[in-house]
Amino acid sequence: MPTVRETFEAMPGRFRPDRAQGLSAIIQYDISGEGGGSYHVEIADGRCVLHEGPAAAATLTLSMSAPDWLDMLAGKLSGQTAFMSGRLRHKGDMSLLMRLPSLFGI
Numbered sequence: 001m002p003t004v005r006e007t008f009e010a011m012p013g014r015f016r017p018d019r020a021q022g023l024s025a026i027i028q029y030d031i032s033g034e035g036g037g038s039y040h041v042e043i044a045d046g047r048c049v050l051h052e053g054p055a056a057a058a059t060l061t062l063s064m065s066a067p068d069w070l071d072m073l074a075g076k077l078s079g080q081t082a083f084m085s086g087r088l089r090h091k092g093d094m095s096l097l098m099r100l101p102s103l104f105g106i
Helices: 004-014 064-072 080-082 093-102
Strands: 024-034 037-044 047-052 060-065 089-092
Touching: 004 037, 004 047, 004 064, 024 093, 037 080, 037 089, 060 064, 060 093, 080 093, 089 093
Parallel strands: 024 060
Antiparallel strands: 024 037, 037 047, 060 089
16 A cells, blocks of 8 residues: 555646646645645646645645545545545635546546
8 A cells, every 4th residue: 555655746647637727726735644744736737746745825725634545545435425524624625626536537
């Protein structure tokens, strides 16, 4: 199983620029617990650039525990279930949250 860091390092490679036309956003991820971390991605001009650490200003911020994050990416926990049960918390643009699976080929 990959680490949280490895999942974030893989994000730019999973990004689907064809599904992000006209999108300009900064998505902050705060992953808590052992092995977690803070990362953000900048999406603009059909590119996705990963940065470690917090963003100065985010369009969308997602918070989740490291085990839940890894389970979600492994398909053991659906994003919808995580959201509805409060295991995935968000602040900001809800429509962007709903677009994330298509933007990253999940």
